[in-house]
Amino acid sequence: AQRVTQPEKLLSVFKGAPVELKCNYSYSGSPELFWYVQYSRQRLQLLLRHISRESIKGFTADLNKGETSFHLKKPFAQEEDSAMYYCALRGSQGNLIFGKGTKLSVKP
Amino acid sequence: GAGVSQSPSNKVTEKGKDVELRCDPISGHTALYWYRQRLGQGLEFLIYFQGNSAPDKSGLPSDRFSAERTGESVSTLTIQRTQQEDSAVYLCASSLGSGAGELFFGEGSRLTVL
Numbered sequence: 001a002q003r004v005t006q007p008e009k010l011l012s013v014f015k016g017a018p019v020e021l022k023c024n025y026s027y028s029g030s031p032e033l034f035w036y037v038q039y040s041r042q043r044l045q046l047l048l049r050h051i052s053r054e055s056i057k058g059f060t061a062d063l064n065k066g067e068t069s070f071h072l073k074k075p076f077a078q079e080e081d082s083a084m085y086y087c088a089l090r091g092s093q094g095n096l097i098f099g100k101g102t103k104l105s106v107k108p
Numbered sequence: 109g110a111g112v113s114q115s116p117s118n119k120v121t122e123k124g125k126d127v128e129l130r131c132d133p134i135s136g137h138t139a140l141y142w143y144r145q146r147l148g149q150g151l152e153f154l155i156y157f158q159g160n161s162a163p164d165k166s167g168l169p170s171d172r173f174s175a176e177r178t179g180e181s182v183s184t185l186t187i188q189r190t191q192q193e194d195s196a197v198y199l200c201a202s203s204l205g206s207g208a209g210e211l212f213f214g215e216g217s218r219l220t221v222l
Contacts, residue, residue: 043214043215044151045213086151093166094164095156095164096141096153098143098150
């Protein structure tokens, strides 16, 4: 089965604290994984993809095939990071399979 | 603008009525996706169009749901005999191709079934 699991519905941290949003996947073969973000009153948009190995807005995500994980991390959270974060997996048919999302709340 | 456009942005209907939701993808994007987002839930895949290939309809929840796409242009999602559980935000996205990675989303159509 092809599946994305985000175990936390809500994650609340203080400004300046490290943050890790968890994502686990189920896929046979080489996965293609993404993180999408939806800020308040904005469209859902791509944050980063694992093949680019990039850091966007201070966020990074490393694919761990052994643990089938693709956790999103940032060393020092900012208030503007508060948003809904979705982990996504490209399915074998080409569509994108999304997790249920984690709402990140960064308190001042 | 040049982004994905969806209409209507809001639709309130009575149980049992049919509704049509429209999506205008970004010009040149061959792939088009429909997702459903119920309150407090994640994005639920509905259907995926890629060029002239047969659409992937594996996510459609029942035969009351159908979608069409005209060439590589506009798509219409139709829900027949709406039920209260159909209330959700319906999101459309497009991408350059199935392997392109980045999906560009519309603002969604919020459907409320009374």
